[in-house]
Amino acid sequence: MNASLGSNAIATVQDGNSTIVFDRTLSPEIGYEGAMMVIANELGASCRHSRRFAGAAMHLSKMSLDAALSAVPILDERPSKSHPGRADRIKAITEG
Known part of the structure; x- marks a missing residue:
């Protein structure tokens, strides 16, 4: 599903169905x-x-790992309630 989310994406539930919304x-x-x-x-x-x-x-x-890390520039450096900080996310992508 495409929407305007301020250059973001979310996983949510809509009408009982898991939905991914991608800006x-x-x-x-x-x-x-x-x-x-x-x-x-x-x-x-x-x-x-x-x-x-x-x-x-x-x-x-x-x-490739470089390709998988191509989204890194948009990641916040600091953690939030829903996501770890950039360094921890890079580590998780690399270990995955």
């Missing part, structure tokens, strides 16, 4: 690989999988 303005900023990584991250969140889910998904799809 299309992200794609020009992070490219195809970055968009795949963001969507994999939200898929992992909606399935309540570990933080390494997105990194593992990108590895299984034969994406």
